Amino acid sequence: MDGGITDEESSCNRGSYRCVRLGGGLIPATLNPQITYAQKYSFKKNKVVISDINIKITKVSFYNGLTADDKKLIVFDYEITNKTNKQIDAIAGWQAVFKAYQSNPNTAGELTVGALPADTSEQILNDQTQTIKKGGTVHCRAAYELASDTKNVTLKAYKGDGGRYLGKHVYKIGTFQDQEFDAGVN
Secondary structure, eight states, X not given: OOSSOOHHHHHHTSTTOOEEEETTEEEEGGGOHHHHHHHHSEEETTEXXXXXXXXXXXXXXXXXXXXXXXXXXXXXXXXXXXXXXXXXXXXHHHHHHEEEEEOOSSSXXXXXXXXXXXTOOHHHHHHTTSOOOTTOEEEXXXXXXXXXXXXXXXXXXXXXXXXXXXXXXXXXXXXEEOOOOOOSOO
């Protein structure tokens, strides 16, 4: 080979895709494992897709604390689907993928997981620690204590605990709603 472009390379590199050399042959770049990673693992439009689970954020809410001493919360309502036979529950799945932050001049600003608000349904409370069957979907919530009630919250997604960074979404602080505590007294 004289270092020039072969007929195979010339025909492959026309159109809307490029080709890469793999194992002595040329393949469309869309089949390159480095390129398909972004398609297989992503955090786009409030949805995380990884090999084991999908998580879709369906609602973001802001709550005042139950008492004046309690911190305000950001609450993410989400659906989580188990795509494997692995034992995955809604809480472990969320915590393996997401970390929440608020800007802080001295530290990383990672937010502390908070208690779920008083209006969380019994169904969510019951399902959150149950193993999700393969193909099953569970509705759940995650709450974080806010360090500031004015600074945006950045939610970062990773491919599992300690895994590769997938992306982030920034959520502006919204209107805070009061929690209504039902003590079961009529």
